[in-house]
Amino acid sequence: MPARTYSRRTFLARSGLIGCSLAASPLLTPVSFAAAPWDNRLVVIILRGGMDALDVIQPYGDPAYAGLRPSLAGGPGNGGLDLDGYFSLHPALAPLMPLWQAGELGFVHAVSTPYRNKRSHFDGQDLLEAGTPGLHQRRDGWLNRLLQVTPGVEARTAFAIGQGEMKLLQGPAPVSDWSPDAQLALSPQAERLASLMMEDDPLFHAALSEALDLARDGAPSPLGGEKRPAAHRRIADYAAQQLRQDSRIAAFSINGWDTHNRQSGALRRSLGRLSDTILTLQAGLGTAIWRKTTIVAMTEFGRTVRENGTGGTDHGTGGAMVLAGGAIAGGRVLGQWPGLDEAALFDRRDLMPTGDVRAYMGWILNAMAQTNRADIRDVIFPGVDLGRDPGIVRA
Amino acid sequence: MSTAMRFDGELAEIRFGCGLSPNHALATGPEDVLSQLAAPDLAAQAWPIPDFDGAMAEARAYISLRQEQREAVGTEAFEARNVALTEQRARLRDLRADWFRSRLLRCATSAQPFRERLTLFWADHFTAQGKVPALRYAASPYVESSIRPNVSGLFEDLLIAAVTGPLMLHYLDQHRSTGPNSPRAKRVSDRRGQDIGLNENLAREVLELHTLGVDGPYTQQDVRELAELFTGLGYSLKDGFTFRPGWAEPGAETVLGQSYGGDSAQLEPILNALRDLARHPATAQHISRKLAVHFVSDAPDRHLVAYMAARYQETGGDLLAVYAAMLDHPEAWQPQLANVKPPFSYLASACRALAIPPAALGGLSRGQINRFFLRPMQAMGQRWEFAGGPDGWAEADAAWITPQALAERIRWSMDVPARLLRTLPDPQQAADQALGARQDARLRFVVSAAETEREALGLILTSPAFQRR
Numbered sequence: 001m002p003a004r005t006y007s008r009r010t011f012l013a014r015s016g017l018i019g020c021s022l023a024a025s026p027l028l029t030p031v032s033f034a035a036a037p038w039d040n041r042l043v044v045i046i047l048r049g050g051m052d053a054l055d056v057i058q059p060y061g062d063p064a065y066a067g068l069r070p071s072l073a074g075g076p077g078n079g080g081l082d083l084d085g086y087f088s089l090h091p092a093l094a095p096l097m098p099l100w101q102a103g104e105l106g107f108v109h110a111v112s113t114p115y116r117n118k119r120s121h122f123d124g125q126d127l128l129e130a131g132t133p134g135l136h137q138r139r140d141g142w143l144n145r146l147l148q149v150t151p152g153v154e155a156r157t158a159f160a161i162g163q164g165e166m167k168l169l170q171g172p173a174p175v176s177d178w179s180p181d182a183q184l185a186l187s188p189q190a191e192r193l194a195s196l197m198m199e200d201d202p203l204f205h206a207a208l209s210e211a212l213d214l215a216r217d218g219a220p221s222p223l224g225g226e227k228r229p230a231a232h233r234r235i236a237d238y239a240a241q242q243l244r245q246d247s248r249i250a251a252f253s254i255n256g257w258d259t260h261n262r263q264s265g266a267l268r269r270s271l272g273r274l275s276d277t278i279l280t281l282q283a284g285l286g287t288a289i290w291r292k293t294t295i296v297a298m299t300e301f302g303r304t305v306r307e308n309g310t311g312g313t314d315h316g317t318g319g320a321m322v323l324a325g326g327a328i329a330g331g332r333v334l335g336q337w338p339g340l341d342e343a344a345l346f347d348r349r350d351l352m353p354t355g356d357v358r359a360y361m362g363w364i365l366n367a368m369a370q371t372n373r374a375d376i377r378d379v380i381f382p383g384v385d386l387g388r389d390p391g392i393v394r395a
Numbered sequence: 396m397s398t399a400m401r402f403d404g405e406l407a408e409i410r411f412g413c414g415l416s417p418n419h420a421l422a423t424g425p426e427d428v429l430s431q432l433a434a435p436d437l438a439a440q441a442w443p444i445p446d447f448d449g450a451m452a453e454a455r456a457y458i459s460l461r462q463e464q465r466e467a468v469g470t471e472a473f474e475a476r477n478v479a480l481t482e483q484r485a486r487l488r489d490l491r492a493d494w495f496r497s498r499l500l501r502c503a504t505s506a507q508p509f510r511e512r513l514t515l516f517w518a519d520h521f522t523a524q525g526k527v528p529a530l531r532y533a534a535s536p537y538v539e540s541s542i543r544p545n546v547s548g549l550f551e552d553l554l555i556a557a558v559t560g561p562l563m564l565h566y567l568d569q570h571r572s573t574g575p576n577s578p579r580a581k582r583v584s585d586r587r588g589q590d591i592g593l594n595e596n597l598a599r600e601v602l603e604l605h606t607l608g609v610d611g612p613y614t615q616q617d618v619r620e621l622a623e624l625f626t627g628l629g630y631s632l633k634d635g636f637t638f639r640p641g642w643a644e645p646g647a648e649t650v651l652g653q654s655y656g657g658d659s660a661q662l663e664p665i666l667n668a669l670r671d672l673a674r675h676p677a678t679a680q681h682i683s684r685k686l687a688v689h690f691v692s693d694a695p696d697r698h699l700v701a702y703m704a705a706r707y708q709e710t711g712g713d714l715l716a717v718y719a720a721m722l723d724h725p726e727a728w729q730p731q732l733a734n735v736k737p738p739f740s741y742l743a744s745a746c747r748a749l750a751i752p753p754a755a756l757g758g759l760s761r762g763q764i765n766r767f768f769l770r771p772m773q774a775m776g777q778r779w780e781f782a783g784g785p786d787g788w789a790e791a792d793a794a795w796i797t798p799q800a801l802a803e804r805i806r807w808s809m810d811v812p813a814r815l816l817r818t819l820p821d822p823q824q825a826a827d828q829a830l831g832a833r834q835d836a837r838l839r840f841v842v843s844a845a846e847t848e849r850e851a852l853g854l855i856l857t858s859p860a861f862q863r864r
Contacts, residue, residue, distance in 0.1 A: 048783075070590075071589075117614070117615050118603070118609065118615070119599070119615070119618075120599070120603050120609055121784060121786075122603075122609065122784070122786050123609055165789065165794050170793075176798075177797050177798055177799070178798060178799055179774075179799040184802035184805060184806060185806075186805065186809075187846060187850065189844075189845070189846045189850070190809070190845065190846070190850045190853070190854065193841045193844060193845060193850075193854055194805065194854060194857060196837065196840075196841060197837065197838060197841045197854060197857075197858050197859070198858075198859055199837075200837075200859075201859035203735075203792060203793060203796050203859075204796055204801065204859045204862070207796045207797060207798045207800075207801040208798075208801055208805075210798040211798035211799065211801055211802040211805075214798060255783070258784075260568045260594055260596050261568055261571065261594075308592060308593065308594055309571065309572065309573050309575070309580070309590065309591035309592030309593060309594060310568060310571040310572070310591070310594055312594075314594065314595050314596070315595070315599070347615065
């Protein structure tokens with residue numbers, strides 16, 4: 001793809017909008033003039049707690065499956081929505097079936113980060129967000145390193161949204177960080193004095209500058225209605241609002257996947273939030289931008305293939321990624337299915353990971369941000385074995 | 396050792412206490428700070444919170460009212476029972492607001508602020524939360540019973556109190572975990588054809604978070620064996636903690652190469668395993684480092700940590716000795732304030748610095764407690780008593796000073812203290828109360844240049860010098 005030579009500024013200048021009525025133009029107030037480094041949109045959702053891949057994309061075609069999941073039974077006979085004759089989808093994701101049929105929803109099964117054996121949420125998430133082969137090898141997150149190797153990045157290019165920490169975006173490249181709930185209204189004098197007072201403390205100074213910037217143009221969401229929408233919808237709506245403008249990347253979390261007990265109820269609620277989030281993004285982005293959008297949901301690990309004694313599942317290894325968006329070639333369950341025979345399991349208890357989430361993510365970055373493979377292998381996901389291109393993002 | 400790195404009374408209040416207060420004299424030396432722990436717990440007497448048994452009584456009342464309401468569905472009695480249930484629910488919410496207020500007042504007024512800081516630290520280290528409506532309010536009573544009385548004894552006693560606390564057993568699913576070969580598992584399998592079994596959650600967190608640390612010398616096999624050893628730990632709403640031999644996995648279990656238990660199911664081998672974990676060198680290292688990170692700096696000097704860990708090992712985990720080592724080390728007294736106060740400590744230290752009268756806090760309704768404190772804390776990233784997971788709140792300063800959290804700290808500082816004070820203090824006096832000697836020329840200028848007293852007060856409280864410790 002040729003470098004972008006076309007920016008909103010030139011468009012506006014050519015169409016004669018710049019000039020006498022610049023300040024008054026309603027078209028100009030909410031947008032800034034920056035040209036983004038690429039045109040595609042990427043949304044990364046971290047599913048914190050360890051999503052049970054086997055209950056979400058149910059391998060009902062595997063002969064061992066039913067025996068492992070007596071009360072958490074899936075498959076079309078138990079309400080699962082058939083995907084391809086082998087896998088079925090958890091019924092709580094039914095609202096996404098039209099996307100599946102349109103090729104705008106897909107999955108990668110039996111994948112994991114390089115994290116093995118200890119099954120800690122915190123380390124698992126740290127590794128997922130660091131993108132490294134082992135723990136504590138890098139302080140920055142992989143999505144921040146994507147920005148580091150991309151010219152023309154500005155703070156608005158990538159947004160971490162919501163109140164939780166998003167380590168995958170932390171690092172030296174500038175990113176924006178905001179929650180749709182935040183508010184800051186200071187008198188001009190107080191604003192000036194606060195800036196002066198925090199000038200010498202880099203942590204406070206950076207946070208304040210960004211808070212003031214964002215408060216200035218954080219127009220209230222157009223979502224009307226008498227009742228405030230749930231937090232995950234507000235986050236998705238805010239992400240869509242930013243991605244319609246100059247932002248190209250949004251990252252946020254959906255919690256609630258640590259289903260040790262009575263998984264059937266807990267998982268239904270979390271999947272409901274995921275499904276809502278994807279549909280809110282689709283509606284908020286509009287058709288044209290949705291076509292350029294890839295949504296990737298990833299989790300720190302999968303869960304045990306067997307149910308535990310309390311109607312749930314414990315921390316495991318191999319998991320799944322959820323893919324959505326108008327830019328993807330979906331309608332497929334990707335990945336190499338390892339089978340659920342005892343001998344095929346990891347440690348005789350977990351789904352065997354047959355692929356690396358970093359490799360799939362790497363190919364997505366390669367396609368959507370034109371990031372070259374050397375940068376992916378050496379910088380963003382150090383040492384990753386990319387393997388063959390799974391062709392997730394449509395050319 | 397640089398000459399500046401020595402005991403400083405203001406620094407003692409800021410770094411190891413709840414901040415400066417115009418109502419209390421400064422600590423005079425490390426022994427003075429430690430002596431707070433030997434004295435009777437005055438703040439708990441002044442601002443009481445019931446113990447966990449008291450909270451259980453409220454939970455039982457809630458559950459029986461809910462049961463009665465359900466049984467009355469479709470009958471004439473329903474309306475009255477529904478009202479009774481709703482009232483009990485409101486009572487639980489009121490209690491939670493009362494307990495929050497007590498904890499805030501303790502930090503804001505105590506003459507033994509080091510005890511408050513330690514209680515907060517260990518309550519976070521042993522995070523436990525109610526996951527059902529009846530226990531959703533139980534975290535403060537859990538801290539009152541299991542944590543607070545044990546903050547200056549042996550770590551093993553604190554560990555045992557926390558891990559066998561009913562709220563912890565509930566939070567980390569231990570009360571449901573059953574030995575796969577236990578009498579109970581066999582009975583359920585025979586009667587209902589169901590397989591019930593182990594849940595590893597508590598065992599994993601004890602190794603990873605509470606004792607050895609995630610880099611500690613344990614394997615998945617140790618997690619499994621400890622989970623098998625833990626079977627039998629349980630609680631009931633009626634009796635609190637119970638040991639249930641019928642749930643326990645038969646036989647001995649090997650954890651870190653050491654065998655525990657054997658023929659008959661007993662509690663003692665479980666406690667022995669916890670004691671051994673508490674005395675393990677990896678635990679000494681993990682706990683010492685975590686204390687140093689929390690109290691001194693996100694990146695503590697390794698000599699400080701080594702010094703504390705050595706005292707820990709010499710004394711078999713005597714926490715008082717470990718604190719003494721920390722306060723004794725020059726690195727603990729570096730004058731630069733390195734850490735950021737988390738939201739609760741931040742708000743409490745503001746109340747303390749401004750000497751907001753206890754009566755003003757005592758008179759707040761539940762709605763006002765929510766509006767003035769709990770909701771702002773959530774917007775600052777700290778949902779009171781509901782950290783994101785069993786690892787508790789972040790220690791990293793950057794986790795708290797995000798644009799949205801800082802925006803809320805500024806908003807709160809400009810708004811809430813002024814509502815709680817009948818008359819606003821003179822700005823320079825407020826700066827002296829809040830910051831002591833930690834005011835530079837720029838801060839003095841800011842205070843003098845603010846357009847209103849309210850803004851001056853807000854700016855003092857949002858100065859990095861006040862937000863750090």
